[in-house]
Amino acid sequence: xxxxxxxxxxxxxxxxxxxxxxxxxxxxHFFDETLEAALFVTDFAVHSVAISLVRKKRTGMLEQLIxxxxxxxxxxxxxxxxxxxxxxxxxxxxxxxDFDDAYQYVAAEKHDLTLVSFDAxxxxxxxxxxxxxxxxxxSRYPGAGP
Numbered sequence: 001x002x003x004x005x006x007x008x009x010x011x012x013x014x015x016x017x018x019x020x021x022x023x024x025x026x027x028x029h030f031f032d033e034t035l036e037a038a039l040f041v042t043d044f045a046v047h048s049v050a051i052s053l054v055r056k057k058r059t060g061m062l063e064q065l066i067x068x069x070x071x072x073x074x075x076x077x078x079x080x081x082x083x084x085x086x087x088x089x090x091x092x093x094x095x096x097x098d099f100d101d102a103y104q105y106v107a108a109e110k111h112d113l114t115l116v117s118f119d120a121x122x123x124x125x126x127x128x129x130x131x132x133x134x135x136x137x138x139s140r141y142p143g144a145g146p
Contacts, residue, residue, distance in 0.1 A: 005037040005135070008108045009075070010117035011045040013132060015052055018061050023118065030132030039075035040113055044103045046077060078107055096124050
C-alpha cells in the first residue's frame with residue numbers, strides 16, 4: 001500500500017478490545033480493516049496493558065495479545081531512550097497530560113505516527129488523536145463504512 005497508515009495504538013484501545021468493553025466491536029473492526037497499516041505500540045503501553053490484565057487475573061489474554069498483535073499482525077514495539085523519557089517528564093505540564101499519555105504523545109511525535117486512542121485528553125494537544133472509527137472512516141479504508 002503506497003499510502004500506508006502509520007498508527008500508534010494506545011493502551012486504551014487495546015484494553016477496550018481485550019476486556020470486551022462498550023467499543024470492543026469498533027476496535028475489532030479497526031484491527032480487521034487495517035491489515036495493511038503499520039501498527040506501533042509503545043513499550044509503555046504494553047506494560048500498562050500487562051499490569052491491568054495481571055491485576056484482573058487475565059494473564060492468558062496477555063499471551064494472546066502478544067501472539068496476535070505482534071507475531072501475527074506484525075505490530076512493532078517502539079520505545080523512548082532515557083534522555084527522551086526526561087523530555088516526557090518535562091513536557092507533561094506543557095502538554096496538559098499525565099506522564100503515561102505524554103509518553104505516547106512524544107513517541108507519536110518522534111516517529112511521526114497517528115495516535116489512535118479513546119483518551120480525549122489528547123484532543124487538547126497539537127497532534128490530537130483519532131479513534132478507531134475515525135481511522136476507518138478515512139478514504140484509505142473505503143470498505144469501512146460511515
